[in-house]
Amino acid sequence: MEEEKRMMEEKELEEKRMMEEKELEEEVERAQQRARLLRAAENDLEWERRNDFDDEIPVEVEPNHCDVTRGVRHTSEQNEFELGQQLQEAQQELQEQSSRLEEQQQAAARLQEQRTMATADYRKADAGLTRALAAELATCRERDQVPSDEASLVQQLERRAAEVARLTVELADRGAELAAANAAKCRALVQAKEIAAKEISFQYRERKMASEKEVLEKQMSLLLESLKSQAEELSTLRRQHRSRVLQLQADLANKMDQLGTEQAEKEQLTQQAADLEQEENYRQQLRSHERLAQPYKEGVEKAEARSNEMLRSVNELRSLLSSASEQQSRLEVHLDETHTQHGQYLVERDKVILQLRDRLETYEEQLQAITRKGSLSDEAVEATSPSAAAVSRLLRQGMTLTQIFTGFSQAKEQLTATEAESKQFKLCLDQILKDIDEGTRAIQRQREDYESAVQTIDSPTGNNDEALRELETARAKPDGARRRLRIVQHERDRLAAQTADLAMQFCVPLKKVEEARGGRHHTPGRARAGYLRRTADRPASGHLPGQRGAPGANQELLSVVRELSAAREELNTQRSWLRPVDN
Known part of the structure; x- marks a missing residue:
């Protein structure tokens, strides 16, 4: 949408420029027509005055009449001099307005060039914006992986x-x-119209005073001779x-042919630059x-180091396991073994306890019998019951039966503690085995990720090698x-310098032609009036065929000037096309 708007604006500006150029050409043509009408009116005025003078000249002139004639001639010369000065001032003012108009046209041309440069900059910026948008899309695809690149591209897009x-x-x-230049041009056109109105008023005054102009036949003959020369x-x-113009046209055709060949070479060079x-x-x-x-490579190396560490830890865990x-x-x-021994011990202990109870009863009976009979030795007690002998020894050492039972219970508690520890x-061993299984699964997943990353890296590296080979083969082309x-x-x-020389060579004869055609701008006073009289006799001089074709020659010169200006503009456009290639 922005590009369409830009294209529409460019089309509108181009149409406005063409309309302004057409208006300027029309104004110039109207000014030329007014100048031609002014010259024709002056010629008619001089022709009528000459005819009136031929009709009114008497054969014999009285002295008083000669004095009157001299007075009238003096007043008519004064009036003619004043009119000449006024006409000269009006023409100077017209020249100033025309120079202002040319300055406005030059300003409009400069503005047009600035507009073209601005549009070119805008196009470059638009191309940069499209490239930035494309880069932004690419960074959006890789946003999860490369956030730093995305931020830089966003900043570039903002710039x-x-x-x-x-x-x-x-x-x-x-x-x-x-727009300001157009307004100034309109003001200049209004001033030109005012000058044209003043010229019409001057023409009316000259026609009114045509009856006062007499006895100028001798001066007219001299002026006619100078006009013929x-x-x-x-x-x-x-x-x-x-x-000279034909020669310039031939040279211009040759230069245009050379420019066409250079344009083809330029297109080839632009294509190579694009490549x-x-x-x-x-x-x-x-x-x-x-x-x-x-x-990715760094991540793979880190994953390899981690996998090696995990493998070492797994090996250590396996050895520990x-x-x-x-x-x-x-x-x-x-x-x-301890359980079996303890069970056997408990069974044996129960049996021993039962036996001891039985024996204790028997021993009590025997003891009672022995006490009745007398004391019993230790050997006899150990021979009769070793456990009783051991208990008797413990009892002799100062331990009571409760202490003996507590020792037995402590041994039993130690046995239960060892079972709980086992x-x-x-x-703990089961948890270690689970951790080892999870570590092996994670290592397997990392190994799969590593293999996939290696595959993804191998494909761009292969493309990179192939592109480097192509780049090495293509590096030889830019030198040529x-x-x-x-x-x-x-x-x-060289062509630009030659074109400038041709333009300067053409401007010199063109200035000479303009000076020869408009030499009246430099003739003050009576010389100005004499030039008006010479131009007034142009319709009467039928033996001057070159003067009748002057407007046609002027048109031919204008057409040649326009063709040369068009060729120069085309050459400037070619230069503007070649500037990006130079850069």
Whole structure:
């Protein structure tokens, strides 16, 4: 949408410029028509005055009548001198207005050039904006992976948007300047119309005073002779200028042919420059791919280091697990043995307790019997019951039966504690085995990710190698393109200098023609009046065919000037096209 709006604005500006150029051409044609009408009116006035003078001249003139005639002649000369001065002032004012009009036209041309430069800058900014938008889309796709690149691209997009806004503001300023130039041109046109009205009033006053102008036949004859000589000089100058113009046209045709060949070479060079730009873009893409692959490589190296550490830790855990499992198996065997021994011990203890109870009863009976009989030795007690002997020894050492029972209960508690420790050790071993399984799964997943990352890195590296080979083969081409570009630039400078020389050579004879045609601007006073009298006799001089074709020659010269200006504009456009190639 923005590009369509820009195209519409450019079309509107182009249409306005064409309309203004047409209006300027129409104003120039109208001014030329008014000048021709003024000259024709002056000629008619002089012709009528001459006829009146021929009709009213008497054969014999009285002295008093001669005095009156001298007075009338003096007053008519004064009036003629005043009218000549007024006409000269009006023509000077007309020249000033025409110079102002030319300045306004030049200002409009400069504004047009500034507008073209602004549009070119706007196009460049628009192209940069589109490239920034494309880069922004690419960064949006890679946003999760490269957030820093996305931020930089967003900043670049903001800078480009600010640049586009600045260019739009500058374009609006140029439009305002162009509007001011148009307003100044309108004011100049209004002033030109006022001058034309003054010229019409002067013509009316000259017609009114035509009856007072007499006895100027001798001066008219002298002026006619000078006019004939100047007409002959003007015809020779016209022939010379026509031959010069034909030669310039032939040179211009040759230069246009050369310009066509150079334009074809320029198109080839622009195509080669575009190819080089594409190669540079592809090289930048390869660099970006390498930068993107670098974190993957670092991640892969880190993953390899982590996997190696995990493998070492797994090996250590496996060795610990094997040692712990061996120790656990030994502990389980020992625990089973202790359980069996303890069970056997308990069974035997119960049996022993029962036996001891029975024996105790028997021993009590025997003891009672022995007490009745007398004391019993230790050997006899140990022979009868070893456990009783051990208990008796403990009792002799100062231990009571409760102490003996507490020792037995402590041994039982130690046995239960060892069983609980063995169960806790089993739980720890199970947890270690679970952690080892989870670590192996994570290592397997990391290994799969590593393999996929290696595959993704291998494909861009292969493309990168292939692109580098293509780039090496394409690096030989820019040297030839640069040589051809230097040749074209040198030829372009030569053509520009030659065109400037031709323009200067054409301006000199054109100025001479304008001076020969408009020499009256430099003849003050009576010389001015004499020039008016010479121009008044142009209809009567039927033997001057060159003067009758002067408007046609003027039109031919104007057409040649327009063709040369068009050729110069085309050459300027070619230069503007070649400037990006130079850059």
